[in-house]
Amino acid sequence: MQQQPTEVVSPRHDPPPTGGSGDVSDALMAKPTWSDHDLIGHGIPIYDVPFVTVGGGLGSFAMVDILRVAGVSAEHMVALSDLDQPSETYEHLAKNSQIPSHERLRSDSGSVLDCLWGWPGYALREAIADRNPKRAWQVMTEPILAEYFTPKAGQVYESVTREANRIGWSSMVKKGVVRTVRRREGGEYFVLFTPATGTAATKRIAYRCRYVHIAVGYPGVKFLPDLQAYRDKYQDYAKVLNAYEPHLHAYEEMLRRPTTVLVRGSGIVASRVLQRIIDDRDNTGAQTTIVHLFRSYPDGYQGDKRTFRRPARNGWSYQAFNYPKSAWGGQIRYTLEKLEGQERSDYIDQLGGTNTAPRKDWQEQLDRGLEQGFYKQLRGTVKTVEPTADGRQVNTVVTTPDGYELGIEADFIIDATGLEASIEEHRVLKDLLSYGGADKNPKGRLNVDHDFLVRGTESGAGRLYASGSITLGGYYAGVDSFLGLQYASLRIADAMAAEGFCKKIGPLRSAAQWTRWARNKTP
Amino acid sequence: MTPTLSGRMQSRFVLLLIVGVPLTLVLGAVLPRPTATTTLSDMYEVFFAALVLVGVVGIVWELIYHGLQQFRWEKDWPTIFGLVTGIPEGIVVYLLLDRGFPWEFGDVPISLFLQMFILVWIAIWLIANGPLQIFFPRWRYQGGRFI
Structure with missing residues (x-):
């Protein structure tokens, strides 16, 4: 569906000046909050859409996937991205760090990015595809009788592509580069976007939206x-x-x-x-x-308490995943949620660090x-x-x-x-810190609350969320993982459901949507 | 799984209720009765007493498991643990039933008990390790808690 720019007529102001260049000016960039007229005056077309995700990688994909399951239609969401596939950046980094598609990642069977329910996991799928129960046995007996099952990188990419097709991902993607996210006078946000060459009449366009989700991955x-x-x-x-x-x-x-x-x-x-x-x-x-x-x-051991120490040997510190498993959904998650500031940062270092x-x-x-x-x-x-x-x-x-x-x-x-480079290396994040009201946590990343809302950025009814590595140092350790991206998305979707934007995923909706997922039907 | 103590308790009771109870209803009807005079209600009396014992004695077991879990760096409870803990739990439940607890049943044939207990235990274990999440997608993030 082709979107038309919204004509904005404000009752509070004079008719907007016309004949803008379609680009931003220094004066506009210096204004922390923008009005509809500011953009119209610059000749920048405004499109209305309730939800915009910035990034278009796996973080955006996980978010949109869950919102689709929560009943949001594809027309109500836009993913702004310069990627062709959600797994593109991940694949690039994995390949460089010597994980080609046939090698296994450091991720568990249940961290299935394409399936919010986590079941069937990668191990069971591999066992069925290969008609060989070995992987199913491995996942049932890990890590006691076998090493942890970890999926092949290629299996993850394929499953993400299948799910992307199911939810209509490509219809939501607009190719180009996000320039900035600014609060809008009167509430909500503008996401200023530079569309790919030849796809729009003006250099910039703006999305006016109530919800913004930022998942831009590693700044560098x-x-x-x-x-x-x-x-x-x-x-x-x-x-x-x-x-x-x-x-x-x-x-x-x-x-x-x-x-x-x-x-x-x-x-x-x-x-x-x-x-x-x-x-x-x-x-x-x-x-x-x-x-x-x-x-x-x-x-020997790292840590001097019998109940809090991990094995180390020959200079290497060992654990199955980048944090202890329960950081994703058990005792450690709850412990971390209660900590603040430097104490939280230190605890994350003890759980993670180099390993x-x-x-x-x-x-x-x-x-x-x-x-x-x-x-x-x-x-x-x-x-x-x-x-x-x-x-x-x-x-x-x-x-x-x-x-x-x-x-x-x-x-x-x-x-x-x-x-990792500092988050200011990313233009959108730097701008959010300078003009958007965001600040940094003790780890130098975006300061988010328990629901991944970026603190200080509220704009009337507008909410700005973030997920992925840019939120490390918050109340959840494993933000930079498949399961962490899904967890953050679920928390965000639940917060949005409480505000009436989408449906709460209760047991019945969940089961009905799972059967649609299993049959590869649109949500 | 990465249960919290409260998640352990909640999961045990919810799974006994939503998987254990319906399955026990079926098993009581289909498993061979030990004597010609055994009625359906005799079968259910023993089976449901066993189920209640798994729940009640389970509170103590979960405290023990939770204590043991503290010695694991990951604070997790590997899948296989959920299966093999059925052995000590089954033994304790059988001994209690056999000694007339919570009340006197007469002779409880061990083969009948084993059939029922093993089937229910494995069914709960299988459902807890995946299909449960079809209905409760937040369960795995909440340490096994439902509320």
């Missing part, structure tokens, strides 16, 4: 400061690499000649990178030596590497990072805990620490 990845300084100074983007950015050339080079790789970071992405390098050694005869630098080196999954195949590779000498571990802090004299390698000088200085000459340095 960041390098460790010493590595960033090296890259800036020597303009060397080939040898110092970030695991979240494309770096396949490094693995290709490792196949061509014996190389030394310095890996920094000891989280899940470091595990993936090490697996890739050692797989290549095992399968294609690469002669790569790995030096793994640890800043902290946990061994990886205790997978036997990874541990076997590392144990073998330590024994055979192709995987070396080193503790310390980096003093300098400089090119070697011949310019062919990078020399990292490390100060060890006992005060010695060691130089490591490596052909590649892979930063797998996964440092």
